[in-house]
Amino acid sequence: MYKATVNVTLRKSILDPKGKAAQHALTDLGLTNIDNVRIGKLIELDIDADDKDEAFDIAETACSKLLANEVMEDFEIEIHEN
Amino acid sequence: MYKATVNVTLRKSILDPKGKAAQHALTDLGLTNIDNVRIGKLIELDIDADDKDEAFDIAETACSKLLANEVMEDFEIEIHEN
Numbered sequence: 001m002y003k004a005t006v007n008v009t010l011r012k013s014i015l016d017p018k019g020k021a022a023q024h025a026l027t028d029l030g031l032t033n034i035d036n037v038r039i040g041k042l043i044e045l046d047i048d049a050d051d052k053d054e055a056f057d058i059a060e061t062a063c064s065k066l067l068a069n070e071v072m073e074d075f076e077i078e079i080h081e082n
Numbered sequence: 083m084y085k086a087t088v089n090v091t092l093r094k095s096i097l098d099p100k101g102k103a104a105q106h107a108l109t110d111l112g113l114t115n116i117d118n119v120r121i122g123k124l125i126e127l128d129i130d131a132d133d134k135d136e137a138f139d140i141a142e143t144a145c146s147k148l149l150a151n152e153v154m155e156d157f158e159i160e161i162h163e164n
Contacts, residue, residue: 026148042090
């Protein structure tokens with residue numbers, strides 16, 4: 001059994017309205033030295049695979065088919081043994 | 083200028099309906115060897131601070147005041163020099 005940790009982040013060129021809203025709220029709370037906020041997804045998958053490479057391939061398929069929108073988002077996969 | 087990477091994850095005891103929905107959808111897509119999916123947030127902050135410790139404190143305040151709900155979520159902060 002492997003655990004995959006997937007970081008899904010909006011591409012640099014894409015505006016992040018959720019992050020902007022959070023930044024404004026933080027400024028209102030007095031945290032004025034936070035200049036930029038970007039909010040992405042952190043996805044953890046438990047994968048039943050024979051080896052690390054197979055687990056990586058499964059995670060990659062899951063990302064491109066469902067978990068990430070590759071037009072707007074980048075993803076990074078890390079595989080750990082469980 | 084420092085960059086903080088914050089991982090916000092649902093506590094183990096809390097049900098994750100978004101993750102469950104993603105897992106069912108992945109099963110429908112034929113990815114039957116993914117046993118569990120949990121979806122959290124990955125937040126990146128640009129922080130204007132004098133040193134790493136100050137940046138960490140600012141990120142921690144931002145998390146407890148706004149970015150994470152500590153009743154249901156855990157957070158982990160990493161500070162990198164920019």
